Amino acid sequence: MICLVTIINYIDRQTLSVLAPTIREQFGMSNASYSRVVTTFLLGYTISQALSGKVLDRIGTRAGFLLFVSVWTVASMLHAAARNVAQLSAFRFVLGIGEAGNWPGAAKAVAEWFPIRERAFAMSIFNGGSTIGAVVAPPVIAYVALHYGWRYAFFIGGSLSLVLMTLWFFFFRTPSEHPRLSAQERAYIAAGQVESGDAPTGARRPWLSLFRHRQVWAVIAARFFTDPIWWFLISWLPNYLKSERGFGLAQIGLLAWIPFLFADVGNLSGGAASSLLIRRGWSVDAARKAVLLPSALLIPLGVVTILYTHTDAMAIAGISLVAFAFQSWIVNIHTIPSDTFPKQDVGSVFGIGGTAAGIASMLFTLLVGWVVDRFSYGPVYVMVGAMAPLAAVLFLLIMRRIERVREHAI
Incomplete structure (x- = not known):
């Protein structure tokens, strides 16, 4: 169900990204102007x-999802x-x-x-939703825009959200509250989560105290230098295909999904590979x-x-390789909070990493608009190629060993 969400x-x-060439022409937006609209989403x-x-x-997972999905459904419509441009920016901010x-x-x-031992693969399944959505979006959005107008395309996701959240309200529960979960299944889940370094159940660490742990800083570094790669792909690929490759909206709908299909493969294989190694006795x-x-x-x-x-x-092939590799990387980075912190702190640690990723992505998005207006996409891709190895080096230096936090760890 989380994958569907x-x-x-x-x-x-992805709706704005796919329609960007059309909307930019109607609103008279430069690359820099478009980058500011994307940045308002990233700011929110x-x-x-x-x-x-x-x-x-x-407030918990069930109520939290209902809250956040309701906000983005209204904003999307x-x-x-x-x-x-001002109204578009305001709606992007709320959507974010x-x-x-x-x-x-x-x-x-x-x-x-x-x-x-099963979390990386589970993360890959839900994270696969991002790449599946990115695969589905270009052809569906392009079709609706070409046949009914671009404004109608913004109702696609919002309508689906309303249906799914109705199902979520009636069927989702945590393991401790789920009426159909057997005692054996509940014990299996609980046994795989108990670690000697965990804080007592239900006792969340103070938010600021999380920054004392190197595990948090490793996640911050990893996401700061790699999340902008993904935001570049999902926000700028249709613009790149139009300006550098001469694609129209129909061609974008026909081909822009291909890199995201490979991203989905990278996501699933990256999560499955590390989970398989753990089941075979490798350390986390x-x-x-x-x-x-x-x-x-x-x-x-x-x-x-x-x-x-x-x-x-070959350009599509190269972009597909970047998307594949990024998703294989990020699905394992996404497991680090749950690998290293007790479950009551996972949401907070993940949110800290996401904040770092958002700040970096805003800065990079604005830089992309400036560079493309004055030069081309070439310098941007050079930066993309350097960011992932830099992130890997920093992650290794800061994290050292991936392990559970201790009460007095620094």
Whole structure:
């Protein structure tokens, strides 16, 4: 069910990106102007990331999802009423507030429902919703826009959200409250979550005290330098295909989903690989790193392919490799909060990492608009290729060993 919520989250999010060439032409937006609109979404998203984890830890997963999905549903539909750039920016800001709650909420639900050895694969299933949504969005949104007008496309995700949240309200419960969960199943989940370093059940660490732990700073570094890669892909790919490759809206709908299909494969394989290694007796530390390092090194290879090809097919292939490698990387980074903290702190730690990711993505988005207006996409891809290896080095140096926090760890 969380995977379905995430699919809709990304359909809503991708609608502007797919329609960007059309909306930019109608509103007379430059690359820099478009980057500011995207940044308003990221601003709302980042503010919400800083708060949503704490909200979810306080009110719970079930109520938290209902709150955040309701906000983004209303905001998504309001896009259809935008008459200028200012209104579009305002609606993007509110959409960001709502959509940010999906990720700490999903991470918290996974921590509640799965033992440690199964979490990476569980995370890959829900995180697969983002890539599935990104695959579905281009053809569906392009079809609706071409046949009915671009404003109608903003009702697709909102309508689906209303249906799914009705089902969520009636069927989702935590393991301790679920009426259909057997005692054996509940014991299996609980046995895989008990760690000697955990704080007593129900006792959340004070938010500021989380920053004393190197595990938090490792997550901050990893997400600060790699999340902008994904935001670049989902926000700028249709614009790149139009301006650099000469694609129209129909071609964007026909081909822009391909990199996100490979992203889905990377997400599932990255999560499955580290989970399989743990089941075969590898430590969490060794299993996660065995996937993280190769994934980080594949991204520069994809960038080289993009920069040194003259064919559309090879450019799509290079972008697909970047998307594959990023998702294989990020699905394992997403498990770090639940690998290293007790479940009552997971939402807060995930939210801190998301805040760092949002700040970096805002800065990078504004930089992309400035660079593309003055030069081309070439320098941007060079930066993309350098960011993942840098993130991997910083993660290793700060984290050292992936392990549970201790009460006096620094």
